[in-house]
Amino acid sequence: MDNTLQSQLQPLREDIDRIDQDILDLLNRRAQTAQAVGQVKAAFDTDGPVLKPEREASLIRHLQQLNAGPFTEAGIESVWREIISVCRGLESPLTVAYLGPQGSFSEQAALEQFGHAITKLPCASFDEVFRAVEAGQANVGMVPVENSTEGAVNRTLDLLLNSPLKLLGERSLSIHHCIMTRSGTLDGVTRVMAHPQALAQCQGWLTQHYPALSRDAASSNAEAARLASEDPTVAAIAGAVAAEAWGLKVVAAGIQDDPQNRTRFLAVGAQDTLPSGQDKTSLILAVPNRAGAVYEMLGPIAENGVSMSRLESRPARTGQWEYYFYLDLLGHHTEPAVQATLAALKKRAAFFKVLGSYPVHI
């Protein structure tokens, strides 16, 4: 028997070649079917969006349930996000706005959520992301809303309060920060730049290792990387993707104070999202400034057996110690228990705004 490595590998690789050809045929059948879906949508729903977040989420969850392995559940999600991305792109291109420039964590979140077959629209600020979607220059926007170390991203909360856009998805990303420079060392570096959130997430490490470096805010980590690529006295804190995007060398990786550091991103758009089977509803409330008001506000949530996964407050800027409360409830706003809860909350609240229902991302 021929026992060389090559002779054993060859038939297995021939198997893989045949399987790949089958997959390719199936992918093309899927792509043609998606094009047919696109034509039906165009015929019935002249201006309706091609993107159906509820269908994408339920289809991926269903495949994960069917999966017998050894292909992993995470693998199913990332592979099908890309398959759907290409199919969706054949129906109609999806433009996604996010805080740039190239290499930002927002870009990574956008690519993980919508796949690589999108048109990217990197913006200079969160405000610009909202403006781009509101003006129809982008179909959706992807913005960070909370970080596990630093808490809420306040600008996003304020924009959600005033924007007509709705939430259509969420995604949580592991955030591993690196410190990077042109040379790969900190020789000659006098200051470190990053988004204030990232500087805060790495403050312990910076104080311990480089207390003398001045810490300067940039509009985004990727922007700090871009600046560091032009100035050898600047180090940037950003993700490894940004180092590659801007030709920088990583001096130290994983410098965030919490190794489990995560950021949750929200997708915003002009469309409503139907139930996917596992959804969240986000809303903003204000209650009168009197004793017991917050306790009473939460009553209908418990009475209807609805779970609250998040409660955040923001000053209402009235100078009266009044607050907006940002709530995430489990369930779609069309589910009876959530519907009853929202109706009761609306009756009690001085301000009430549903931001939208969207598929839960685990």
Ligand SMILES: O=C(O)C(=O)C[C@]1(C(=O)O)C=C[C@@H](O)C=C1
């Ligand atoms: O089912 C649809 O509505 C489609 O357009 C197909 C498809 C897919 O590729 O599965 C593509 C885009 C939508 O966001 C959802 C699903």
